[in-house]
Every structure is written in C-alpha cells, then in structure tokens.
Amino acid sequence: MLGTSAVIVQPEGEPNLDIQRRLWSMGQCVELWPDVQEVVFGMTNMMVVCHVPILLKEEFFSHLVKTWEKAEPARSKSKVVEIPTTYGGEFAVDIRAVMQRTGLSLPEIAQLHSEPLYDVFAVGSVPGFAYLGGMNPKLFVPRKETPSLSIEKGSLTIGGMQTAISALTGPNGWNSIGFCNIDLFDISKKYPCFLTPGDKVKFIIDKIINI
Template identity: 40%
Template sequence: MTIETGTISLLGTTALLFEAPGELSLGTQQRLWALAQEAEAWPEVREAVPGMNNLMLSFMRPPSRLAEIEARLHEAWLAVTPLARDGRLIELPVIYGGAPGPHMADVVNHTGLSVDEIVERHSAPLYHVFALGSHPGYCYLGGMDPRIATPRRKVPVLSIPGGAVSIGGAQTGVSASDGPSGWNTIGSSEMCFFDPQKNPPALLQPGDVLRFRVEKVIR
C-alpha cells in the first residue's frame, strides 16, 4: 500500500514496515521516534522498532483489521510532533589507517582524497545515532560528509573485529562485535558497544551523539 506520506508493506502475517517519505535526515528520524512511541501504546502492537528512515511494527497476532491500522499509522504520521531527545555525547578514540583500517586505500582511490583529508572529514562532524540494528549494539549514524562516501565492497569481508570503524555508501558506523561486513574499514576503536551484563546492554541509544576523536593516523 503506497500512501502520500510513505510506503507500507507487510512483513509476513504479524509485522509491517512503514517507510518514511523523502531523504534520510535527523528531522525524519525524530518523527519516526515519536511515531514509534505512539504506536507502542496501540493494543495490537507488540513492538515498534525505528530503523533508518522506516518503522517496523510487530503484532501479537495477525491483525484482523489491517486497513484500519494502516489508516491509523497514516494519520499518526501526519500529526506527530518530532521527538527531540537529549542524548549523551560520547567521544570515541580511533586509530585510522594501517592494520586497524585495512580499506583506507580503497576509500582514497574512490574519493581522490588523501588519508589526512579523509580522517579530517570523517572526524569533524557530530554524528547522531539514528537507530540500532544489524547486530546487538550496532548504531546507524547520520551526518557523514558526503565527500567521503564510498560504495560497499563487491565481496564482503568474512570477519572484521568489534570496534572497526567503517564506511558503507553514505553512512559510517562502528562494529559492536566480530562478524562479516561489506563496508570499508578505515580505523578501529577499543570501546565496548554491547555488554549483556549492563542495563541497557547497548552503549548508545537513538538520540545520542558520537564524536570520532583522532587518536593516531597510520599512513
């Protein structure tokens, strides 16, 4: 079902995905956070999970009046007020290049920028945490300089370590644990992003702000 404010599609029989209209932005994410907060109070909804420019709703059981839920979601999106969260500012020390950043040369080749220029542009912004996903503790960040955007790798890497700082398309992120990746790793950090013994177990939450601090550059 396509509506003027976005697209709604079914995910099996007990979930749906609302994709917000327009380009990815902090303002859109803030509206999705607010929409998630409202939708979680609906009796049919088990969980509302904001993603990057989208919101997934899962249900207790297959809804009998799906059209009514879609209409309610449409109306809520039109009426919702963006939710501005007072998140924390987290500084992340990063070693760029060398063995910690094995794909820095690929980003250099694609962008035509030097290592120092890439590091400067990558570490300059304040990155807002838009959403959590992919794997426990992983945060999707908004605000990367488009001049260092680099396509994802044609052949994914079978395993990158937790703390790997990578670029994939127009986004950047930090791996919270060891695992495969199709992004370009340009550096590394030793900060722990997920600890199941803590509450909440994820270090960062949507609305928090991350700053990459240059600890060292290996050329």
C-alpha cells in the same frame, strides 16, 4: 507487510534526523495500541509487530498514516560521546579502496570524518551496532559488493552515506577505515548498549597510521 503480523513504515524523502525524530514520536504512540507487540526502529524506518495477524489491513494502514501526519519530532535526552580513533592501521583493510574511490589522502579522510558531530539514528543489526548519520558527502563509498568474511570488532567503517563502528568481529559489507578501542555492547551492564538512538558521537583523532 512482513508476513501477516508486521509492517514496515518507510516515510518518503532522504534520510535525515527530522524524519527519524518524527518516527520516534510516532513509535511512542503506536506501541501503546492494544494489538501492537513491539516497535523496532531502523534507519529512517520503523517496524511494527502485532500480537496477532493484521486482518483489517486498510484500516490499520490508514491509522498508521494519520499517526505519522500528526507526529512531531521527538526530543530525546541525548548524550555526547567522544571516541578516540585510529585512522589507518592494521584494521583499516579497506582504506586503500576508500582513498581511491574518494580521491582523498588518509589524513584528509581522517580530518573530514572526524569533523562532524554524528547523530545515532538507530541501534540494531547486531547488539550495540549504531547507525550514524551526518557524514561529509565527500566520504561517500558504497557498501562492498562482496562482503569481507571477517572485520574486527571496533573497526570504523563507511557504508554509503553512513558510518559505524563494528560491534562484533564477523562478516561485514562496510568499508573499514580505522579502529576504535571500545565495547558497544556489554550484557553485564544495566544498559548493555553503549550508544542509544538520539545520542551524538564525536570521533577524536588519536592516531593516523599511514599505509
């Protein structure tokens, strides 16, 4: 429970796209319940916020479990987005640490990172920030114990087994390895978020700037 009127749904198992798609399907059902105000998706989890305090907790939780068990993976109308990317360079402030942690050279990191077609699992944290799944395990680097005070907007980062592009300039605990000259959020547009859950992202090597 989160307070008296919200709950986090967190299925068991390692994060994967099948679980995420089932959550999307479940959320489509749950958001139609009369007491539900909104459903917010995270990385293989979902927050259900109600208009009023949840009084019959066991009944509500039972209803959630049954809905999850019946949920089939949702089919999303996804788009494939290719993003030109610079690996290394002035904004890759953590690239040395990533190279040391992985034992890989910068060209090897660029090659391994740019090979997959990434899935957008969720958008949140800050407006436009997209959590991407599907990274090569060889690039696993834990989030920093002490976050950087300022990571530039557009910085390409790694946090654990996830990768992402910084949507805003500010404090960040992920590891920056490059830069993408892209706006992930534009309030002037009809659909402000550049990426949406279910989209697929392909990073295209534009430059590799050795350090």
